[in-house]
Amino acid sequence: MLTFLNDDKMLIDEAMSTALFAGSSEYDKIVEAMRYSALGGKRLRGILTLEFAKMFGCETAESMAYAVGVECIQAYSLIHDDLPCMDDDDMRRGKPSCHIAFGEANALLAGDALLTHAFTAISESDSAKNHPERAIKAVRILSGYAGFRGMVGGQVLDLEAAEKVTDEKTLSLIHKLKTGALIRASALLGCSAAGADAELCALSEKYAEEFGLAFQIIDDILDFDGDYETCELNSYVKIHGLEKAGEDALSHIQNAKTALSELSEKGFDTTNLGDLLDYLVDRMNK
């Protein structure tokens, strides 16, 4: 694994643990459920935030609250996704999902609390004190991309599509919203933390959009066990075949690299974000 990925992940884990520290015994139960679900995972979204911020000159200490924000949203969405009325998944990351471990009501509330805390993390940060206009922009991005025009909108479409084979256009919209929106937000939060201008934001979002599409396809490729019959109905592999899925993933990676080279030409150090794309491809080829 790339060194910076490990370093970023460790710092994010530490910051999440501090953010979700039970300050008072009255709240122990809900905080326990929040920590159970929010401490873990690859932290890809938070890493994108930190790396975009760093590329544009913002220290990790300053952008960390934004990474915590996006990781809180990611954690809440997984808890609510696993609930019986949604995907009804008993396991998550190799352990019982939140509602199995803490009961449905507590899982619902832990999700609500994590979603809410995303905005506490950003608004209580030093960045919010020093650069309120950056912090409120981050709130606008995160809430917009996570809400009914973004991630939640994608979940609604996904629910509707769960029972039938979806057409290509709808599937692409679901990916764009359900997974893609939060990945785009992650990059833009890094831009906000650094106060990057509109042109830099647009190139960053382009990278993140292509990254998200590649990420989703590669996930479907890794989930594919070689049998098209038992394959999940709306898997990219089921719809397009394994070969085209691999080609398309690489083509999205290439598009992300193009966005990155424009940033590189402007003098920014794009090494880590380039390595991250290679890391995705390595994952696919394993």
Next chain:
Amino acid sequence: MLTFLNDDKMLIDEAMSTALFAGSSEYDKIVEAMRYSALGGKRLRGILTLEFAKMFGCETAESMAYAVGVECIQAYSLIHDDLPCMDDDDMRRGKPSCHIAFGEANALLAGDALLTHAFTAISESDSAKNHPERAIKAVRILSGYAGFRGMVGGQVLDLEAAEKVTDEKTLSLIHKLKTGALIRASALLGCSAAGADAELCALSEKYAEEFGLAFQIIDDILDFDGDYETCELNSYVKIHGLEKAGEDALSHIQNAKTALSELSEKGFDTTNLGDLLDYLVDRMNK
């Protein structure tokens, strides 16, 4: 009903309807569920926001996004509270609750979307553009008071207490968090919109705290049908008796008036916020 209550309510209803307008047919289903639950109610919290803002010199057009924010939080909390894993209520405000009308998954997501949209409303507002430091403070207040240290924390305690008679101290904490936190936030959002200083915020929060306590007790009095046996376990009336409940409500109203008279001495027009207290008392005596 007081004229300003009606006027504020109408303006809030209108702003909520605009905020939750389906811009694209793809999102129609989730927006429909959001509108179903979010359009209606007394709007007491939003009214507090508008009235505190007005008292401190901020126009309603400028503070409306903050009122919409707190009303989105209130609406989401009712949807999630009604879910089968929580209070399992089939009816809300005289019509089928959201999960009865739209199914559990859509109700869950509509609640998530409303919670998220609270922060979109504030961060997309003109106020956020003109006064980012006020908007980010509002985000900090709303997320803090609505999260695990506030409203959600109160819901967790309430769940734990639902099965047994709770001691007075725990009951008071539940009220303080579950209902009180968002009412205090409502007043403070009005203060933020107007850029009020710390002393004015403290007096405003004191008013709201006492208002919230009186409001909760009066609700329990109005719910009481005269029979202590069938009375809800943790009703203020059940625990303290009807007479003391009435006295305590009036004493909280009196404390709120004291906070208000300090604001009046500083030259602010406290007429509406005073009338609002009398309106609460009238409700109780009906």
